[in-house]
Amino acid sequence: MPSTILLVDDSATILMSMEAILHKAGFTVAKAACAEDAITQLNGGLKPHLIITDIHMPGMSGIDLIRKVRTMPGLQFLPILVVTTESQQAKRDEARAAKATGWLVKPVQPDDLLKVVRQILPNG
Amino acid sequence: MTTPSASANGPPHSPIERIALLRLAVAALVFAGSAAAAIVAVGGGLTTTLMASVLTAVGVTLGYLLGRRDGPTPRAVRLLLFKVADELAQYRAFTRLLRDQGERITDSTNGAAIAIATGLKEMDSNLDRMRTTIDRATAGEDSELKALVDAVEAPVITLLGQLQFQDLTQQQIGFLVRLSLIVDQHMIDLAQRLGDRRSMDRIENFKEMFNKALDDCVMTSQRDDHHAAAGLDLHEARGPKVELF
Numbered sequence: 001m002p003s004t005i006l007l008v009d010d011s012a013t014i015l016m017s018m019e020a021i022l023h024k025a026g027f028t029v030a031k032a033a034c035a036e037d038a039i040t041q042l043n044g045g046l047k048p049h050l051i052i053t054d055i056h057m058p059g060m061s062g063i064d065l066i067r068k069v070r071t072m073p074g075l076q077f078l079p080i081l082v083v084t085t086e087s088q089q090a091k092r093d094e095a096r097a098a099k100a101t102g103w104l105v106k107p108v109q110p111d112d113l114l115k116v117v118r119q120i121l122p123n124g
Numbered sequence: 125m126t127t128p129s130a131s132a133n134g135p136p137h138s139p140i141e142r143i144a145l146l147r148l149a150v151a152a153l154v155f156a157g158s159a160a161a162a163i164v165a166v167g168g169g170l171t172t173t174l175m176a177s178v179l180t181a182v183g184v185t186l187g188y189l190l191g192r193r194d195g196p197t198p199r200a201v202r203l204l205l206f207k208v209a210d211e212l213a214q215y216r217a218f219t220r221l222l223r224d225q226g227e228r229i230t231d232s233t234n235g236a237a238i239a240i241a242t243g244l245k246e247m248d249s250n251l252d253r254m255r256t257t258i259d260r261a262t263a264g265e266d267s268e269l270k271a272l273v274d275a276v277e278a279p280v281i282t283l284l285g286q287l288q289f290q291d292l293t294q295q296q297i298g299f300l301v302r303l304s305l306i307v308d309q310h311m312i313d314l315a316q317r318l319g320d321r322r323s324m325d326r327i328e329n330f331k332e333m334f335n336k337a338l339d340d341c342v343m344t345s346q347r348d349d350h351h352a353a354a355g356l357d358l359h360e361a362r363g364p365k366v367e368l369f
Contacts, residue, residue, distance in 0.1 A: 011291040013234065016241040020284045024248065056295075056342065085295055087344040089363060102368040107288035110281045112366055119368065 003121045004028040006048035008038045008065065009083075010057040014106075018052065018083075021110045022117070035060035039068060042075065049121055055084040055091065063091075066098040079120045083108055209315040216311055219304040226297040237290035244280050251277040295342065302340055306333050 005027050009015050012033070019029045030046055032038035034057050042048075051069065055062035062082055069075050079101040084091075092103050102116060251273050258270045310330050335354065341347040344362045351358040 009291075011294070013237040013241060013287050013290040016238060016245070017284045017287045020241065020245050020248065021281055024281055084342075085292055086342045087362060088342070088347075089361070091342075092363065092367070096369045100369060102366070104367075105363075105365045106292060107285065108365075110285040113285075116366055116368065 002026050002028045003049035003123070004030060004047070005117070006030045006032065006038060006041065006046065006051045008032045008035060008051065008053040008057070008062065010034055010054065014054070014083075018108075018113065021113060025114050025117075027117070027121075034058060035062065035065035035068075038065060042069065042072060048078070050117065051078060051080045052083055052117075053080060055082060055086050055095070063094055063098050063100075066095065066100050070099050081116065081120070083113075205318040209318040212311045212315045212318075216308055219308045219311075222304050223301045226301050230294045230297050233290050233293055237287050241284060241287050244284050248277060248280045251280075292343075296346070299340060299342075299346055303334075303337055306337055309333070 005022055007015055007018055007022075007029060008031075009018075010033055015031045015033070019031060022029050030041060030048060032041055035053070036059055038051070038053070039060075051065075053062040053065055060068070062084065066080050066082075069078060069080065080099075081102045081104060082095050082100050083104045083106060085106045087105055095103060101120060104113065104116065255270060255273050255277075258267060258273065262270070310328075310333055313328070331354075338347065338350050338354075341350050344360050347360050348358075351360075
């Protein structure tokens, strides 16, 4: 059974682009246009094997989403990748402190994305 | 658009002008009172009248000098300030245009990127179906046609990845829009203060406002550009593009 990846980004282009790349590689993809929508889907029973989130989104930020997910039952150890244009070390440290699994700077080459995802989900 | 020039030809009603006029009136009253006292004290007709006139003139002059010390700006200077303020207000039309054009670029590239992504996904899906059909027709044997389908499909994923340019462009334009808002606010502040030369010191320095915009730079390239614009030869470390914690 293919692994499910939840993509969280306010950019429709990024969602479409990454969904196509991951879907083509055999993953099941769920999408959320904001952190709040992602939380709603998780509360609604979605059980992803990996979350890939942007940082700068209207409303709740990606870092806050990570913090929130870490408090949800059964999701403390769910891998969460940050994909963002943000490149300041301070933000990376913030993501690390919030217990993000990794950090990718946009634009992400499809090969790089799949390599990292397969590293995290070897059986995906 | 309301500009300070709207009040340029009206009566002098600014707070400073009112204070100056009040001082002048108080001084005149004080010395007029002194003159009246002199009348009572001296009692002489001509002497009293002369003294009253002199004291009143002194009072008016003193009041005028007191009022002028930090009072009304000369009319010519005031008109010049209003003219400058009016020009500043007109610059805002340019920053507004810059923002509107930025939003149009963002909207059009967003629409185009989504259309391209949709087309690429459709193409990819059709190529998958074609491959299945070829497999079925050739009983799974390799064929030139199948190799051709693979070749056509190969760049699709790379092209989909390239579409991330739209998100980056949108963020870069968004940053320029926020910078233009800083310029806008500074122009509003300047225009408002031009009628009050004592409050010029209270306007935030543009350099400080510009420096604060660095907090808004999320990309290393933006931060490097900001440093260069601020006259600093500073290049920040980019860090790895991919990092697992």
